[in-house]
Amino acid sequence: MALYRTEGIVLKTRNLGEADRIVTFYSPTKGKVRAVARGARRPRSRFVSSTQMFAHADFLVFSGKSLDNISQVEVKTSFPRLHEDLVKLAFASYAAELLDAMVEEGGESGESAGNEAIFGLLVSYLRALSDARDPEMLTRAFEIKLSSILGYRPVLDSCARCGAAHSGGEVGFDPEAGGLVCGGCLGRGGPGAVRLSRGAVEILKRLLQLDFDRVSRLGAGPGTRAEIERAMRAHLDFRLDRKLQSLEFLAAVKAAPGGGRKAVTPE
Numbered sequence: 001m002a003l004y005r006t007e008g009i010v011l012k013t014r015n016l017g018e019a020d021r022i023v024t025f026y027s028p029t030k031g032k033v034r035a036v037a038r039g040a041r042r043p044r045s046r047f048v049s050s051t052q053m054f055a056h057a058d059f060l061v062f063s064g065k066s067l068d069n070i071s072q073v074e075v076k077t078s079f080p081r082l083h084e085d086l087v088k089l090a091f092a093s094y095a096a097e098l099l100d101a102m103v104e105e106g107g108e109s110g111e112s113a114g115n116e117a118i119f120g121l122l123v124s125y126l127r128a129l130s131d132a133r134d135p136e137m138l139t140r141a142f143e144i145k146l147s148s149i150l151g152y153r154p155v156l157d158s159c160a161r162c163g164a165a166h167s168g169g170e171v172g173f174d175p176e177a178g179g180l181v182c183g184g185c186l187g188r189g190g191p192g193a194v195r196l197s198r199g200a201v202e203i204l205k206r207l208l209q210l211d212f213d214r215v216s217r218l219g220a221g222p223g224t225r226a227e228i229e230r231a232m233r234a235h236l237d238f239r240l241d242r243k244l245q246s247l248e249f250l251a252a253v254k255a256a257p258g259g260g261r262k263a264v265t266p267e
């Protein structure tokens, strides 16, 4: 059995047996890790706060034959504001599930370069989301930046099918081609291709370039937001082999009166 220490952010928790919890967290050095926190569901457990969603903590882990075991945890932050606002909670849960779905469990092979970039992206996103007035655009930025780090950076500068420069005519997003396509290629594109306005294309480019704190200042109307959401959904779903459960929660929260903000008060 080997013992290792790593920081991580909790992406998922699942109950195990009577009182245990399986925690999936993302580490800058180990990638995605799944480990058991023994007794974590007992009220006085030392693991209660450290096994909550989005907890950023230092973990001491025993790697066992089958599942790893968490031996000690020290929480750095639990991003409390994400748990106090239903809209932010829904977006953060979606981002965590997306990351969980898009990366394989880390092993000892170590792909640390990519992992550190992903970890850094996740920390900055959760931090920005805590203060955000525009959680939706921040999350779109998280989607496009995450797919870029993972090697699926959408082609935005020229047609992803024929390579032609975008000349100002009609343009679309074709998930199969991996980015923007010209009007001609859009007509011949796959069933998942969606039409995009010039405004939406400009915002997509900014989402890829800008830091999270500047993303919140991008003004985009509801129509443009819907276009960007459709394009990114198509881009990500093309790479995912399952539908993300958190999307339903997110849709329900967004459809609620006041965008879900009034529903946070506990009974």
Ligand SMILES: [Zn+2]
Pocket: 159, 160, 161, 162, 163, 164, 181, 182, 183, 184, 185, 186
């Ligand atoms: Zn083309």
